[in-house]
Amino acid sequence: METGKIKSKDLKMGLANQVVFANTLEELAETNKDILVVTSDSRGSGKLVPFGQKYPDQIVEVGIAEQNLVGVAAGLASAGKKPFAVSPACFITARSLEQIKNDVAYSDNPAVMVGISAGVSYGALGTTHHSLHDFAVLRAINNISIIAPADNYETEQAVRYAADSNKPVYIRLGKKPMPSLKEDDLNFEFGKGRKITEGKDLVFIASGETVYPAWLAAKELEDRHGIKATVVSMHTIKPLDTDLLDSLAEYGAPIITVEEHMVNGGLGEACASHLMQKGHRNAFVMVGIPDEYTVTGSQVEIFNYYGISKEGLYSLGKEMLL
């Protein structure tokens, strides 16, 4: 297993969430022999080479054939196995979407789909390799939950949850090392947003790798202007923690949603839909990738361009309050 190293003066930098996924699954697979990894020539990208070496009988390779990947995983789950189908998020939630919809969700075969290198993790590889649609398409499918963990702790917990779940789960992971967001409060609960900071002047609701820039922006707003913001890691996109949304809206403060996803159909729209229907009228801005040809560049460059960054979110927060 790889070890973490300090990279940030703010938070202890950890591993890429997809490395934590692989490590956690490796640990669970030692005692739970029903756990299988199903890959589409993706064990390297999924950091699962050690898993395959250690448990050769617990890895099923299907080659580059994502439809079969998910169909086979559904069959394995139906037979009582606990398959984790692992493939880049861009492929597993698009090429094999119909298999997720019918063979997993509709047929209620509790496979776990793990979308690796999600969002714009692949950066300059371009739109073919970006998954900016996965929240939207899976939100519109019954009987599958969506988890986008922010840090290593949430990732480990999400994997443990999925391994025990008797329902279909999609876990969305990035490939960039992530810091531990809140080491003193380890309270992951599936379906419940996790408050990273608390404050009633402003609310950031973020998910996955965008929680960290939201946290950095919140810290900057407090340091420079005394603005106290709540930062929520809304790791479970579906089912959405609507109780938490209601309580956050009660602050009366502006709400900013942040996601590594197209704003159409993603976390922001899910939050907006609930808040509006419940009669909350907070100032509300969705930050994500707009409905346009995504700018080229690395993940960081794309984040910066669209304001999914410490600077972008700081400026937006300041603009909404000052």
Add this chain to the structure above:
Amino acid sequence: MTDKELQLKSVHLRKNILKYIYMAKAGHTGGSLSCVDILNVLYNRVLNVDPHEFRKPDRDRYIQSKGHSVEALFVTLADRGFFPEADLETLCQHESHYIGHPTKKVNGIEQNTGALGHGLSIGVGEAIAAKLDGKTHRIYTLLGDGELPEGSNWEAFLSAAHYKLDNLYAILDYNKQQITGNNEEVMSLDSVRDKLESFGWAVKEVDGHNLIALEEALNKGPLVAGKPSFIIAHTVKGKGVSYMEGNIKWHHGVPTAEQYQLAMSELQEAEALI
């Protein structure tokens, strides 16, 4: 059950297919009539399944990839005692579980199918799981010829051969017709046998309406040890009703009262000849 009783059952099942499609005013008539002999043989001679305790872990699996021919499956399951036949009077009605494609809400149905090109991959997963667990039950899938152009089938063919799944059987209901017309006009399949053999499957061709030949092909273990088995069942769309046989308009045609009576009397005659 004697061979004669099995033959009589095929006629009975055909009558029921028409009865419930006529009652529901909906259904996939032609394809159900072409595959019903295969289902009759599977459920009455081949599959180790218990209607009263369907989910037994070691049961044989049957996954109907060509889900639209669900009426053939429904009448076969009802006849085998999975549920009361009277349930089929609700076919395609509001809030009924007996809809136009298989769903697991119906006792005896393994998977929710209907989107084409899905069943075989699920079967591959089931077959791999059985191999991993050292179990000896068999996995049968029924494919339609019209769904063979779906690329996912060919992904599944590759993986079944790669994993040497000789516990997996794919049966092709090869009636050579689909909704638009003949397979060869829509998308040429020739030669299915050559294609499957080159994909590493063991292939056997049978008359898909010859119950004894079907049983022999399906019930004697894998065609070749270490290979998945592909049974090409040559069938006739609309089989058993003269005016439906080979006529593409009966893909999902529903008979009028007059046509229904004619079909039933033809089947009555067929029954008398057995």
